[in-house]
Amino acid sequence: xxxRFENVxxxxxxxxxxxxxxxxxxxxxxxxxxxxSGVGKSVLIKxxxxxxxxxxxxxxxxxxxxxxxxxxxxxxxxKKCAMVFQNSTLFDSMTCAENVALPLRKHKRxxxxxxxKEALERLDTVHMREFANAYPPELGDGMQKRVAIxxxxxxxxxxxxxxxxxxxxxxxxxxxxxxxxxELCDEVxxxxxxxxxxxxxxxxIADRICMLYKGHVRMLGTxxxxxxxxxxxxxxxxxxxxxxxxxx
Amino acid sequence: xxxxxxxxxxxxxxxxxxxxxxxxxQVGGLVVLLARIVARLFPPRLDRAExxxxxxxxxxxxxxxVSVTALFVGAIMVIQAAPLVTRFNAREIVGWGAGFxxxxxxxxxxxxxxxxxxxxxxxxAELGTMVVTSQIDALRALxxxxxxxxxxxxxxxxxxxxxxxxxxxxVVAIGGAMVAGKVLLDVDPRSFxxxxxxxxxxxxxxxxxxxSVIFGAMIALTSCHFGLSxxxxxxxxxxxxxxxxxxxxxxxxxxxxxxxxxxx
Amino acid sequence: MNVxxxxxxxxxxxxxxxxxxxxMGARTLRxxxxxxxxxxMIVEQMHQIGNKSVFFITVTMGFIGMILVFQSALxxxxxxPDLSLLGATYGEILIRDLGASIGAMMLATRVGAGIAAEIxxxxxxxxxxxxxxxxxxxxxxxxxxxxxxxxxxxxxxLVWACVVAYLSGMVTAYVVFDVNFLTxxxxxxxxxxxxxxxxxxxxxYGAAIPxxxxxxxxxxxxxxxxxxxxxTSAVVSSSLAVIVLQFxxxxxxxxxxxx
Numbered sequence: 001x002x003x004r005f006e007n008v009x010x011x012x013x014x015x016x017x018x019x020x021x022x023x024x025x026x027x028x029x030x031x032x033x034x035x036x037s038g039v040g041k042s043v044l045i046k047x048x049x050x051x052x053x054x055x056x057x058x059x060x061x062x063x064x065x066x067x068x069x070x071x072x073x074x075x076x077x078x079k080k081c082a083m084v085f086q087n088s089t090l091f092d093s094m095t096c097a098e099n100v101a102l103p104l105r106k107h108k109r110x111x112x113x114x115x116x117k118e119a120l121e122r123l124d125t126v127h128m129r130e131f132a133n134a135y136p137p138e139l140g141d142g143m144q145k146r147v148a149i150x151x152x153x154x155x156x157x158x159x160x161x162x163x164x165x166x167x168x169x170x171x172x173x174x175x176x177x178x179x180x181x182x183e184l185c186d187e188v189x190x191x192x193x194x195x196x197x198x199x200x201x202x203x204x205i206a207d208r209i210c211m212l213y214k215g216h217v218r219m220l221g222t223x224x225x226x227x228x229x230x231x232x233x234x235x236x237x238x239x240x241x242x243x244x245x246x247x248x
Numbered sequence: 249x250x251x252x253x254x255x256x257x258x259x260x261x262x263x264x265x266x267x268x269x270x271x272x273x274q275v276g277g278l279v280v281l282l283a284r285i286v287a288r289l290f291p292p293r294l295d296r297a298e299x300x301x302x303x304x305x306x307x308x309x310x311x312x313x314v315s316v317t318a319l320f321v322g323a324i325m326v327i328q329a330a331p332l333v334t335r336f337n338a339r340e341i342v343g344w345g346a347g348f349x350x351x352x353x354x355x356x357x358x359x360x361x362x363x364x365x366x367x368x369x370x371x372x373a374e375l376g377t378m379v380v381t382s383q384i385d386a387l388r389a390l391x392x393x394x395x396x397x398x399x400x401x402x403x404x405x406x407x408x409x410x411x412x413x414x415x416x417x418x419v420v421a422i423g424g425a426m427v428a429g430k431v432l433l434d435v436d437p438r439s440f441x442x443x444x445x446x447x448x449x450x451x452x453x454x455x456x457x458x459x460s461v462i463f464g465a466m467i468a469l470t471s472c473h474f475g476l477s478x479x480x481x482x483x484x485x486x487x488x489x490x491x492x493x494x495x496x497x498x499x500x501x502x503x504x505x506x507x508x509x510x511x512x
Numbered sequence: 513m514n515v516x517x518x519x520x521x522x523x524x525x526x527x528x529x530x531x532x533x534x535x536m537g538a539r540t541l542r543x544x545x546x547x548x549x550x551x552x553m554i555v556e557q558m559h560q561i562g563n564k565s566v567f568f569i570t571v572t573m574g575f576i577g578m579i580l581v582f583q584s585a586l587x588x589x590x591x592x593p594d595l596s597l598l599g600a601t602y603g604e605i606l607i608r609d610l611g612a613s614i615g616a617m618m619l620a621t622r623v624g625a626g627i628a629a630e631i632x633x634x635x636x637x638x639x640x641x642x643x644x645x646x647x648x649x650x651x652x653x654x655x656x657x658x659x660x661x662x663x664x665x666x667x668x669x670l671v672w673a674c675v676v677a678y679l680s681g682m683v684t685a686y687v688v689f690d691v692n693f694l695t696x697x698x699x700x701x702x703x704x705x706x707x708x709x710x711x712x713x714x715x716x717y718g719a720a721i722p723x724x725x726x727x728x729x730x731x732x733x734x735x736x737x738x739x740x741x742x743x744t745s746a747v748v749s750s751s752l753a754v755i756v757l758q759f760x761x762x763x764x765x766x767x768x769x770x771x
Contacts, residue, residue: 051385071388078391089386091378103390106397112297151390267567312522313748320755327762328605334770341591353583358755361617365747373740432766447590486633486739490625493747494568497621501575508579 002026002062003048003159003191009056010043017043019215022057025193025208030185032202033195035212036237036246041195042086044212045161048193049081050074061159079107081159082152086167088144090136096123096147097132103154119154126150126180142173149180160184162194166201174198178205199240203227211237214247274473274495281473285403288396294404295397302405306367310413317362318355318417322424325350330432339433343440344447346425351418351448356456357504359417360463363410364496368471371402372492375475376485384476399476403468410464414457455511462507463500470496529749536651536727537719540659543652553657561623561658562665566672572618573611573673577680580610585689595689599696602681608706608765609713611674613758616717618673619666620750624725627658628746631729632739640730655726659719666718667711674710705769709761716757724750 003025010018017040025031033041046052047059050069059067066077090099100119104110110118123129126146136144145165152160162181166174182205184190196202202209203223211218211226211234219226219234226238236244325346333342375398378384387394422444429435474492478484584605585598631654634640640650685691728746732738 046385049389051388071393074388075391075393078389083386083389085382085386085389087381089382091383091386093374103392106295106390106392155391313752316752317755320759324609324755324759324762327759327766328609330766331604331608331770332601345587348587349583353579358617361621362748362751365621365744365751369740369744369747373744377740432763486629486743489740489743490629493621493625497618498568498572501572501579505575505579508582 002060003193004060005044005047005057006059007057008044008047008054008059008067010040010047010052010054016215018054018212020057021212021215021217023210023217023220025191028185028189028191030181030192030194030205030207032206032209033193033212034197034202034209034237035218037197039212040215041212042163045083045163045193045195048159048161049078049083051083079155080157081161082155082157083161084145084148084152084163084165086163088136088141088148090144090148090151092136095133095135096128096139099136099147100151100154103151107155122150122154123147140173142169142176145169145173145177146180149177153184157190159191159193162192162196164195164197166196166198171200174201175204181205199238202238277477278469278473281399281476282469284395285400285469288393288400293396295401298397299401299404302401303409306405307409307412309370310363310366310409311416313362313366314359314413314417315420317358318420319424321354321358322346322350322421322426323428325354325421326425326428327432333433339435340439341443341447342429342433342435343425343443346429347422347444347448348452350421350425351456352452353456353504353508355418355421356414356459356463357500359414360410360460360467360500361497363406363413363464364467364471364500365493367406367409368467368496369489369493371406371468371471372475372489373485375399375402375472376478376488379476379478380481380485394476399472402472403465406468406471407461407464410467411457411460414460418453418456455507458511459504459507462503466499466503467496470499532731533724533727533749533753536655536730537723539651540655540723540726543649543656544660547649547652547656549660550653550657554661557657557661558665560626561662562669565619565622565665565669568622569615569618569669569673570676573615573676574680576610576614577677578684580606580677581681581684582688585685595685595691596695597698597701598685598689598691599682600698600701602685602696603678603699604701604706606674606678606681607702607710609710609758609762611677612670612710612713612717613754614677615670615673616666616713616721616754617751619669619717620721620754621747623662623666624721624746624750625743627662627722627725628729628732629739629743631655631726632732632742635730635732636739650730651726654730655722658722658726662722663715663718666721667714670714670717703769705765709765709769712765713758713761716761717754720753720757721750724753 006022008018008021021044033044035041043052047054047067048061050066050071054067057067058065061077061081066074069077090096091102094102097116097119100122101115104115104118105112120129120132123132126149128143128146128150131139131143136147139147165177165181169177178201181192181194185192185207194201194206206223208220208222209226210220213233219229219231226234229235232245236246326342329342329345333339333345384394387397426437426440429440430437471492474488474495478488581598581602584602585595588595588598634654643650643653682693682696685696686693725746728742728749732742
C-alpha cells in the first residue's frame with residue numbers, strides 16, 4: 001500500500017522539468033517534496049492523479065501502474081487520492097457548503113438535502129460551519145484553504161496531495177493548516193504528500209523529505225538527516241541563504 | 249526565417265496557409281467537443297441543479313435584450329417594405345411581407361447574434377476563468393467529468409433557451425411591425441394580422457424555429473470550446489471571448505446559408 | 513414588489529448608460545474639433561480596425577448576400593412568377609439599408625470588442641490613471657484616435673460590404689434562379705434618396721461603435737474578469753446602438769425620401 005515514482009520524466013516543449021525522478025512514499029506517512037520555485041514540485045504530484053501525463057517512467061499507486069490510465073480510469077484513482085490546490089480553487093459560483101456537497105452528490109449518490117447536511121458536518125470538522133453559506137471570494141485565504149481541505153476529504157481518501165498549502169497564508173493560519181495535516185496522518189491514517197517551501201512546516205510536521213533540484217532527487221531523508229547534511233545546495237535551501245552554489 | 253523578413257510575395261501564401269490551418273484546428277476542436285458531448289448523452293447523466301441554474305440564468309438574462317432587438321427588427325422590416333408597398337399600393341400584404349422575412353430569416357438570425365453576444369460571450373468568459381484558475385482541474389481531481397458536469401448542461405440550456413427566446417422574439421417582432429405599419433403606412437392591425445395568417449404557412453414558422461435550434465447548438469459549441477481551450481492567464485480569457493463571439497457570428501451566417509437552402 | 517423594483521432598477525441603469533454614452537459622444541466631438549490629433553496613432557488604429565476586418569466582413573457579407581437574394585426570391589415567387597425586378601429591389605434595399613446595417617452589426621462584434629478590451633485592460637492595469645496623472649485626458653488620447661479611425665474605416669468597409677453582398681447575390685440569382693447578370697444589374701429603383709440614407713447610416717454606425725465601446729471600456733472595473741464583462745457589454749451595446757440608429761434613420765429617411 002504505497003505510492004512509487006520510477007524514473008519519471010516530463011518536458012514542456014523543449015524545457016525539461018523532470019529528468020529522472022524516483023522515490024517511494026509509505027503508508028500513513030507525511031511526506032514533503034521541497035525545492036525552489038519552478039523546480040517542478042507541483043508538476044510532479046499532478047502526475048499521480050492524471051492531471052498531467054509523464055513523458056517517460058512509471059508511477060504506481062497501491063501497486064497499480066497509473067500513468068497510462070485513460071481519463072475515465074483515473075476517476076477511481078482520484079476518489080482515493082484527493083488534492084488540495086495551491087490557490088484552494090473553490091468553485092466561486094457556489095457557497096462553501098455547496099462546494100463541499102458537490103463530490104458527495106456526485107459520488108455518494110446523496111440527494112441535495114442529505115449532501116448539504118453532511119457538508120455542514122464536514123465543515124464543522126475544519127471549524128468553518130458558520131461560514132457555510134458564504135461565497136469563497138468573501139473569505140480570507142486561510143478560511144478558503146480550510147474549506148478546500150474539507151472538500152478534498154469528503155470522499156474519505158487514503159491519500160491527500162497538498163500543493164503549497166501554507167504559501168500566502170498568515171503565520172497563524174499556516175500553523176493551523178500544518179496541524180490539520182499532521183492530525184490527518186496520526187488520527188485518520190491518511191498518507192499526505194505535501195509540496196512546500198515553507199521551512200517551518202517542513203521541519204514542523206514532515207516524516208520524510210524529498211528535495212528536487214534540476215530535475216532530479218537531490219536528497220531523500222528525515223528532517224534530522226536534512227539538518228545534519230553537508231550537501232551545500234541542501235544547506236543553502238534549508239537555511240534560506242541568498243548566496244551559495246544553488247542555481248536558479 | 250521569420251514571416252516578417254520574407255519578401256511580400258512569399259508572405260501572402262504563408263499568411264493564408266496559417267489562417268487556413270488555424271481555422272482547421274478550431275473546427276476540428278469543435279467536432280471533437282461535439283463528439284464528446286454526444287458520447288455523454290448515452291446514458292444521459294445530467295446534473296439537474298446545474299441545468300436549472302443555467303436555464304434560469306441564460307433565459308432571464310437575455311430576455312430584455314432579445315425583446316428590444318425583436319421590437320426594432322419588426323419595425324425595421326416594415327420600414328424596409330414601405331417604399332415598395334406604396335409604389336405597388338399593396339397595403340394589404342404588408343403583414344405577410346414583414347412576417348415572412350422576420351419569422352423565416354431576420355428574427356432568428358439577429359436574436360441569435362444578440363444571444364451570442366450576451367450569453368455565449370459570458371459562457372466563454374466563465375469557463376475560461378475556471379480554466380485559468382484551475383477550477384477545471386479541481387473538478388477532475390474530485391473525479392467529476394467536466395464535460396458532463398459543466399459543458400452538457402450549458403449546451404442544453406443554450407439550445408433550449410434560444411429556441412424559446414426566438415418564439416418570444418417572433419411575437420414581439422410581429423407586434424413591432426404592426427405598430428410601425430399603423431404609424432407609417434396606416435395599415436389597420438386587423439388587416440395586418442389577416443394577411444399574416446392567411447398567407448403564411450406553418451412551414452415558414454418552422455423554418456425559423458429549426459434555425460434557432462441550429463444556431464443555439466452552434467453558439468453553445470463555440471463558446472464552450474473557446475472557453476475550455478483558454479491559455480495564457482487572464483488576458484487569454486479576454487482574447488478567447490473575442491474569438492468566440494467572432495467565430496460564433498461567422499458560424500451562424502454559414503449555417504444560416506446552408507439551412508436556408510436545405511429548408512427551402 | 514420584487515418585479516417592480518427590478519424593472520425600476522433596470523430602467524435607471526439603462527438611462528444612466530444612455531446618458532454616459534451621450535456624454536462621451538459630446539466630449540469626443542469637442543476634442544475632435546479642438547484637440548490635438550495624433551496622426552500616427554490614428555493610422556495605427558485604422559490598420560487595427562480596418563485592414564484586419566476586411567477578411568471577416570468579406571466572408572460574412574458574401575454569405576449574407578446569398579441568403580438575402582435566396583429569401584427575397586422565394587418571397588417574390590409567391591406573389592409574382594417573374595423575377596426580373598429581383599435585382600432592382602435587392603439593389604435598392606441593400607444600398608438603402610441592409611448592406612450598411614448588417615455589415616455594421618458584424619463590425620460591432622469585431623471592432624467593438626477590440627476597442628473595449630484594449631481600453632478596458634488599460635483601465636485595470638491603471639494605465640488610464642497614469643494618463644490622468646500626466647494631466648492627459650483619456651478621451652482625447654484614447655477615444656478620439658479610435659473614433660476618427662473608425663469613422664473612415666467603417667465607412668469604407670460598409671461600402672465594400674455592400675459591393676460583396678451585391679455580387680454574391682447576383683451570382684446566387686444566376687445559379688439558383690437563372691436570372692441573367694444583365695437583368696439583375698438594374699439600378700432603376702435606386703435614387704439619390706436611397707444613396708443618401710445609406711451613406712448616412714454608414715457614417716452614423718462608424719461614429720456610434722467606437723463611442724459606445726470606448727465608454728464600456730473606460731467603465732471597466734474589477735480586474736481581468738471586468739475586462740471580459742466590458743467586452744461582452746460593448747458587443748451587445750454597440751449592436752443595440754446599430755439597431756436603434758437603423759430604426760431612426762430608416763424612419764426619418766422614409767419620411768424625407770418616401771420613394
